[in-house]
Amino acid sequence: MELPKTLNIGALQAGFRSGALSPESLMREVLQRIRTYDDPAVWISRHDDERLLASARALGARPRDDQPLWGIPFAVKDNLDVAGLPTTAGCPTFAYAPSADAEVVARLRAAGALVIGKTNLDQFATGLNGTRSPHGAPRCVYNRDYIAGGSSSGSAVAVAAGLVSFALGSDTAGSGRVP
Numbered sequence: 408m409e410l411p412k413t414l415n416i417g418a419l420q421a422g423f424r425s426g427a428l429s430p431e432s433l434m435r436e437v438l439q440r441i442r443t444y445d446d447p448a449v450w451i452s453r454h455d456d457e458r459l460l461a462s463a464r465a466l467g468a469r470p471r472d473d474q475p476l477w478g479i480p481f482a483v484k485d486n487l488d489v490a491g492l493p494t495t496a497g498c499p500t501f502a503y504a505p506s507a508d509a510e511v512v513a514r515l516r517a518a519g520a521l522v523i524g525k526t527n528l529d530q531f532a533t534g535l536n537g538t539r540s541p542h543g544a545p546r547c548v549y550n551r552d553y554i555a556g557g558s559s560s561g562s563a564v565a566v567a568a569g570l571v572s573f574a575l576g577s578d579t580a581g582s583g584r585v586p
Contacts (some may be wrong), residue, residue, distance in 0.1 A: 430464070435447070449526060449561050454491065476518040479520045479572045480573060480574070481521070482575070485556060485561070493525075497529060497539070498541075528562075536554060537555050557576075562575065
């Protein structure tokens with residue numbers, strides 16, 4: 408199954424239902440897209456490839472009966488906790504290792520979604536243009552001469568570039584509405 412640039416949830420679910428797509432084959436495509444995408448400022452941290460492939464294989468071995476987001480890849484803005492990945496809020500000296508997922512992440516995982524990693528943001532999610540990060544400013548997917556904008560810029564770019572189906576962000580003063 409040839410995947411569209413954006414990883415539309417409905418199209419992915421149809422591919423899963425028909426058997427043309429599996430969580431593992433989708434994860435391999437997602438990882439390939441991430442490797443070849445030329446903006447290093449999108450991600451602050453990610454689960455390693457082998458862990459992601461193992462999670463996708465394990466999910467694929469289970470029925471998807473009560474998991475509406477079974478196999479769907481997503482990203483999380485780095486001001487929300489994901490167990491196994493540091494939370495920095497865009498400030499490396501603030502980093503800590505959460506022992507549990509934020510409630511929204513835990514619910515998405517329970518629904519079958521697969522978290523890929525943590526996306527870039529303005530430090531402490533307080534900026535509006537996406538440039539206040541020691542990790543760089545994510546670039547606009549349509550014109551690299553421009554920034555993506557918003558403190559949820561890494562999440563916005565991850566979706567617009569087709570690296571994940573959806574991403575969590577937050578909106579303090581427009582950071583979810585600006586990108």
